[in-house]
Amino acid sequence: MPYELIYIIIGMDEICPIFIVLKTGEMHELSIAMSIVDLASDYAARDNAKHVSEIEIEVGSLSGVVIDALDFAMESAVKNTICEGAKWKIIEIKARGACPDKNTSYEISDLYSACPYCGKFGHELVQGKELRVKSLLVD
Numbered sequence: 001m002p003y004e005l006i007y008i009i010i011g012m013d014e015i016c017p018i019f020i021v022l023k024t025g026e027m028h029e030l031s032i033a034m035s036i037v038d039l040a041s042d043y044a045a046r047d048n049a050k051h052v053s054e055i056e057i058e059v060g061s062l063s064g065v066v067i068d069a070l071d072f073a074m075e076s077a078v079k080n081t082i083c084e085g086a087k088w089k090i091i092e093i094k095a096r097g098a099c100p101d102k103n104t105s106y107e108i109s110d111l112y113s114a115c116p117y118c119g120k121f122g123h124e125l126v127q128g129k130e131l132r133v134k135s136l137l138v139d
């Protein structure tokens with residue numbers, strides 16, 4: 001059965017990369033939201049926190065995650081967890097490509113567009129694929 005791998009980074013005092021395996025056919029954003037809540041709950045538990053009050057999430061514009069759907073899915077994902085009642089903020093990270101020739105980068109809307117400065121193809125993706133729990137507030 002095919003799986004989709006998503007890379008989530010918790011970026012606070014430590015980098016803790018994990019892979020989340022989603023079964024194809026599940027609702028993408030709900031699975032992601034549940035994984036985010038799991039991650040936040042684990043982190044809060046390690047800190048002996050009773051409640052997560054704020055979750056900041058960064059989503060790259062080329063990550064394949066629909067922000068509105070994720071926002072909606074978070075509502076059900078936080079229910080009956082220590083994240084219930086938390087506020088979450090979803091920040092879109094606009095994708096950027098770096099020109100293969102020139103020392104510059106530019107905003108891109110897909111992976112295949114040409115460099116606006118020299119017209120060449122084959123930029124390197126600088127950012128835009130990330131899905132990251134950027135910060136948590138716990139109490």
Ligand SMILES: [Zn+2]
Pocket residue numbers: 099100101102115116117118119120
């Ligand atoms: Zn260029």
